[in-house]
Amino acid sequence: MAALRSQPLVAPDPPAELARPPLILNRRGTAWISGKVSGIAEGRAPRWWWAAFLPSAGLTALCFAMIAYLVSTGIGVWGLDCTVGWAWDITNFVFWIGIGHAGTLISAILFLLRQPWRTSISRAAEAMTLFAVICAAIFPVIHLGRPWDCWWLFPIPNANAIWPQFRSPLTWDVFAISTYFVVSLMFWYVGMIPDLATLRDRARTRARKLVYGLLAMGWTGSIRHWRHYEKACLLLAGLSTPLVLSVHSIVSFDFAASLLPGWHTTIFPPYFVAGAIFSGMAMVLTLLIPIRTLCGLEDVITVLHIDRMGKVLLAAGSMVGYAYAIEWFTARYSGSPHEIFAWENRAFGPYAWAYWTMLACNAISPQLLWLRRVRRSMAAVFLLSIAVNVGMWLERFVIIVTSLHRDFLPSSWSYFRPTLVDIGTLAGSLGLFLTLFLLFIRFLPMIAMAEIKGAAARSGARAHGDPDPPGGLSG
């Protein structure tokens, strides 16, 4: 068989224009990275942080006030009625749980796919995942009507002879989301240990030394520590990947397992997962584009990173567009009058404004990201990310409310209008999310320092003699 050998191997150098661009700009070295990232959590909080934090904290207070009012008064304070029994509550739930998915995509799936550019954004995205899941978890509890009985959903056998209804997707949600939260938390925390040790080693006050010392769990950076660390990260990435698919699939079962036209359709699980990654990636962009400028992190979260995230946004948006198209096609193809009505009611009924806005935001506007110029313009990507956030919230609203508001009996048709409590709770949950995120960047290492140092080494970092950057968030 030796005669079958091909010609001798010549692997040419790539042309300059196809050379892989550096992931860290300006040849920033390890000292610069440690100083810069730790400095954000060490120095005094700048004005912009307070300017963002105070309104967010105010909205958080509003959120809890609205919840207190709801619990003490009853579900009637929302705009629900007998026909539309689910509206903003579950819309907000699905919206927030979806936001979380980008964190897992970046930290787990891109890790398994060996995409080194993820390291600059993974920590912040993982934190965002946790905070989004916290916001999401509020809504299924408060929508119960008797939220003090929410523990009935947990499998506590024999207690008061209450058995969870295991055939209900709402019970699966409890398992799926709590598992997802726990694994995401572990992944986030384990990944942060080396960086917490850096903060510990740099701490100047006793309190900081103590707190970061406890959190760093005795990390010394020995080879053995690193080996365990890498193995743990790989295993957690492997565990998180199916989890990220399962969580939003199970959320989609809340709808698809029913018989309702507009809800019961087999594409829902992957369609929801794609939508979740789409909205989550948009939220990462919404948060990181201002923060990279405000914290002076342009050399770490570079234009290249925004460009790549834009491509993920484009891919996920196109998948969502595919799902919209196939839903329309199958409704027409099935010939079922109920399916056709459900679709036509969405597109041309009283909520047509929501449907077409959703379509414009989610399926059409991301197509602008085909253009390199758009992907590399911070303002354009930021605006697009806002459009996608709005569009994805509307998508859940369209799915939930337009499928319910005109049921099989025309006499019971209605039109849902949110009350001030609905609006206040949504705004409040946004405040809670931002509050948690702002606290995170103020007290924890928001960039995976240890990991990006690897990327810096490959980007031609200066090894020594790099002056410490000034501390503080304003960089």
Next chain:
Amino acid sequence: MPDTGSFWIRARQVCAAVGIAAGAAAGIGWARDPGEFGFSYLLAFMFFLSLGLGALFLVMLHHLVDAGWSVPIRRVLEHLAMLAPALALLFVPIAIVAPQVYPWLAMADHPDAALESKRWFLNPAFFYARALAYFAIWSVLAWRLRAWSLRQDRSGAAECTRRMRRWSAAGMFLFAITVTLAAIDWMQSLQHHWSSTIYGVLFFAGSVWATLAWIFLAAAILRLIGPLREVVHARQFHDIGVLLLAFTLFYAYIHFSQYFLIWTAHIPEETFWYAQRGAGGWRGIGLWIVFGHFLAPFLLLLRIDAKQSMALMLPLCGWALLMHYLELAYHIMPVLRPDGFRITGLDMACLLAIDGALGAIFALFMSRHPAYPIRDPRLQEALAGAGTPPVSAPETAAEDA
């Protein structure tokens, strides 16, 4: 091509001989029972079509994500995708016997209520026009992608890479639409009362899974006999294995989603499709799909070192192709043989006839062009550290602590 020529000539002759002999046998089957021939031929055709489409997808994905590791196996995939024009010719028998295979084509003049409402889509003229459009799109995409790749073999120019990216970007959209509609046209519409929104994704997931198994086998064989010996290494096998594991899960996830939602909602107009496949011998095939298509490959592929073990991977990839055939049979054959699955001589004849014809063309491609993109800008990257499979992510750099 310098010295692999004689091998490919012999391969071409053997394939052509097999194809002609099996084609003659299939022709006899056609003459005796066009209906049965139609189903056997459709099953074999969809099997090879899914491999070609899977290859087209992997090539476009390679360009869209600017991959490096997969450069050495890309040419083989380009050739596989380039079988699209031949598949268009091989579709002609299906086009002829279609009225015996698709009940709705036979009742075009007297439609039932279900067909009446979807006549805008399921009507003979549109059906054939669509088929023509699918093959035209797949052929042009595969042709242009390979043509630019071959041009780069001569020039090594970055322009070729950019062109391939552009074709892939547009191609991915067209691919998603055409593959979905083709799966609906040629498989789902066998039972036109039934529909499922996930069906296109299901066909796509199974196709890519089988193509990954095929390319693993092809890469191993081509490495053994020579053409890819210097470029395909542990890293390539590892990465194909990882994708195979991912698609094992993805396929199971998609099929489970469809099955579960139909089962749990329990609407008769949907459940009849699975009820038919849960009766008689098909029940066992369903279980084979659960255990053989998903569980066994999933468990075997989990370990990192498993993807390096040829003793495990080669039989497993062969098994995956068998499972893919069985899975397509599960979609197609219950209409013809409601009692259960069986392989007839005609099934084998159709499979070998198409295999022979496509194999001969594939051998011709392999003899004419370099076995891998010899001047691809990312080839160097694919070969860097190629002997050592990536066990964990390389970006976590311990030494920088």
